[in-house]
Amino acid sequence: MMTATIRRRRRLTAVAVVLAALTGLLVKAAVSASAAVPPTPSGWSLVWSDDFDGPANTLPSSSNWIIDTGHSYPGGPANWGTGEIQNYTSSTSNLSLDGSGNLRITPLRSGSGEWTSARIETRRADFKPAEGRVLRIEGRIQMPNVTGNAALGYWPAFWALGAPYRGNYWNWPGIGEFDIMENVNGINSVWGVLHCGVSPGGPCQETTGLAANRACPGSTCQAAYHTYRFEWDRSVSPNQLRWYVDGQQFHSVNQSQFDATTWNNMTGHAGYFLLLNVAMGGAFPNALGGSTPTPDTVPGRPMMVDYVAVWQSGSTGPTPTNPPGGVDARSTIQAERYQAQSGTIVETTTDSGGGQNVGAISNGDWLRFDGVNFGSEAAHQFKARVASGAAAGVSGLVQVRLDSPTATPIGDFALANTGGWQSWRTIPANISGVTGTHTVYLTFSSGQPASFVNVNWFTFSTT
Structure with a gap:
């Protein structure tokens, strides 16, 4: 959020008062505009989006999102299959809109030492490009603003899982997982990861996955919002998967790296659902920071999400019979x-x-x-x-x-x-x-x- 400080003087003229009021309105307008989903690019169509508008301290839209709770899916792997320790809740202390067009996911630690946080997933589970098209999944996110020992165990993520996982929970990684943004332990880096095939080992080198990472451009990942994007390109042969931060590509894989069965299991189903969460502890942060979280880990630092949007290439633009969003x-x-x-x-x-x-x-x-x-x-x-x-x-x-x-x-x-x-x-x-x-x-x-x-x-x- 942008803020402005106006120094008041005892002899403030009426003109200055008017100018100050206009400045305040302009600042409000700029903040509001920054919270909106960007305009659909030429040659693309908007498939789905959420800009997280709504009153402060309320939950995100139940029409768009399912709130996961507890330590696992019913009948699924314990600790969500990753070893993370937090209890996911639907409390607005852990999950809420901030009233300014952002979603907050906030890990907290109780007096008894229990960690709580939040995880949500889209109701839609059909995000997939049509043949010959490109699907673009994008979110503007600020990672939890915490670094060093105080960040040990923090594991924010923006990702996608194959639709057949719902109701099964034991078919990972064959159904596919696209990690659009992952981060651990407050490190100034974004990881993009593909999970597929079998575990352990297989073509995606599980349980690590096929990964790449880089520092966020300009401001650190923790200090500012950055735009994280994933593209699934069916317009080229072999098909490609690509990862970006602030428009800069940092990871890619393509269809020729996989056998036909692995690729089909990952891409031949109805599509994917999207997830946002902040885990605490687990395999990834522990691999880079030892056993986490620690007594030095500081609770209460939220991941902030400005918007999530999905576009597909191939639109010819609005016409009288094809309105915006056609x-x-x-x-x-x-x-x-x-x-x-x-x-x-x-x-x-x-x-x-x-x-x-x-x-x-x-x-x-x-x-x-x-x-x-x-x-x-x-x-x-x-x-x-x-x-x-x-x-x-x-x-x-x-x-x-x-x-x-x-x-x-x-x-x-x-x-x-x-x-x-x-x-x-x-x-x-x-x-x-x-x-x-x-x-x-x-x-x-x-x-x-x-x-x-x-x-x-x-x-x-x-x-």
């Missing part, structure tokens, strides 16, 4: 993110991918998605993740229409019982070639009035 047709379009609907409900998806789906869909129902941008290269295939617990003899069509719910379908597929309302199948269908930007309608047709399908997500592709 949808890339080749991205994974979540069914529950419709602009309008008829006859459906939204419910929790219970499989390992998490999130939500649209359910109770029957004959005549529809979903509308505005500003879907197909670009200049025609899409010829539609693919949807669907499930059905319909009774014997009940089936129907999932149809795609453009710009009107009564337009002639450009493609469809038939669906009957898949084994249950949460027994998901990804089904492709050919469509007439589509370019440009359109309002997309999913419509549903059946010869029976009973519900026959749930929809989790859909996407379009050239082949």
Whole structure:
């Protein structure tokens, strides 16, 4: 936060008072602007973001974030699988907005010596670039402002885990982990790490991972905000993964470094969810500082997060039918993110991918998605993740229409019982070639009035 000190004099003129007031307003405006998610770059589209606006001492948006608590996931590895010692809580003492557009995650130590802190993860678990696109995950973060012996055991992180980890908790590192920013013990350095394959050893040299680190440019990592970015590039062959701090690349790996099975296990699933946390102690800080934390470790130094945002390359920019934030047709379009609907409900998806789906869909129902941008290269295939617990003899069509719910379908597929309302199948269908930007309608047709399908997500592709 920027602050201004105005020295008052006994003989302050009225003009000076006005100037001081204007200066205060300008300072407030500058601070507010700095807390916003940056404008979407030309040629990109915004997939998701949170700028952590909200009243001071409140929790972050429950629509965007899940708060992890305790010492492990239910049924998962103890101490979150890393040996960290803190107890994660949902207390605003450990996790809160600061009222100025930032999130605070604050480790604390009780009188009895117990450490508490906080860890949150996005509800969405589908962050993944469409074929031929680049996904950019970015956060503006100030690490806990503590160094030396007072920082021993601090382990702030901004990272991503493969969606299949949810509900399993024993398939790491095969499902993939991208550590966008890690730091330990108050060292002026950012680590970027990839975890994959098997543990110990394997192509990612577990449990260390494939890592690189560097000092933060300019001010230290602890003394100022820096921008940490990860890019997953499917526009080049072999595909690349890249890490940046303040726009400066410091680490990369590419697809050719891995066998096909390892790469597919890491990238072939629905996508990733994002995490923010400050751990205390554990394998990484202990490896560089001995047993941590120590009696000299000082509690109460928060990690501050200005924003987190996810962009994907390939946008053609806003048009009257593709407003800012419009949808890339080749991205994974979540069914529950419709602009309008008829006859459906939204419910929790219970499989390992998490999130939500649209359910109770029957004959005549529809979903509308505005500003879907197909670009200049025609899409010829539609693919949807669907499930059905319909009774014997009940089936129907999932149809795609453009710009009107009564337009002639450009493609469809038939669906009957898949084994249950949460027994998901990804089904492709050919469509007439589509370019440009359109309002997309999913419509549903059946010869029976009973519900026959749930929809989790859909996407379009050239082949």
